[in-house]
């Protein structure tokens with residue numbers, strides 16, 4: 216018996232558009248590679264995603280949502296970010312493509328479907344821009360609705376009867392970069408993303424202009440590019456706790472949380488994946504409506520990482536892809 220009912224209340228009738236503004240509307244997909252696909256399948260299945268295997272590729276879906284949010288490829292090599300795909304409205308594609316051609320396009324990533332137009336970000340990471348339906352939320356996601364509890368009865372399930380956490384969709388990814396300001400400028404100038412908040416040159420959060428959560432992509436300073444974490448929206452703090460507990464029971468014991476971030480305001484639990492990076496359960500992140508200019512600010516890092524929660528694990532910001540690069 217589920218204690219929380221799933222909701223998909225964040226799909227409006229019409230896709231919103233900020234007037235006279237050119238930019239992508241969604242992070243459509245993130246793609247990375249790992250040594251072994253079986254390990255990825257076990258991890259993301261335990262995390263609560265619907266995983267679909269296709270040869271050497273694992274596609275990541277959220278239950279009850281038709282979109283593929285991420286793909287994991289196996290190549291026997293250490294984990295590595297391969298590319299990001301952004302979605303744009305049809306009328307914006309050519310203007311964006313003109314801008315991208317002027318900067319210089321690149322070949323489609325060999326692991327991709329080859330669609331759309333391709334470029335590299337300043338760190339050399341391939342980016343794909345395609346015409347696609349808007350999959351980022353267009354209104355603030357609503358909490359899941361708990362079923363009513365009869366007066367005189369306990370609301371919590373038994374431990375053995377606890378439901379699984381099921382993420383509703385991808386929220387964002389956080390990438391490592393050697394140069395945070397350079398990534399802010401590039402993603403603003405080329406893709407039309409907007410700065411939400413930052414902590415100096417250490418971390419920055421960016422949203423899309425046509426209604427977006429506080430961040431769909433973020434950048435953290437490191438010696439090399441890489442994927443720090445993917446973040447998945449769940450419907451309640453209870454879901455965060457249920458996910459964390461289930462992952463621990465499955466042997467994924469290293470994590471951080473439960474806590475609450477300052478920038479973005481979301482409640483979180485990060486579980487460490489088999490490759491030393493992280494997957495985040497996220498609930499109640501801030502939202503930037505299409506008619507609001509978010510007051511981007513620069514925050515002191517010691518006062519803006521998290522409001523409450525356990526101490527940060529020592530290896531939380533270790534970039535395993537940098538190690539892999541050095542080792543290679």
Ligand SMILES: [Fe+2]
Pocket residue numbers: 387389444445446495497
């Ligand atoms: Fe996050």
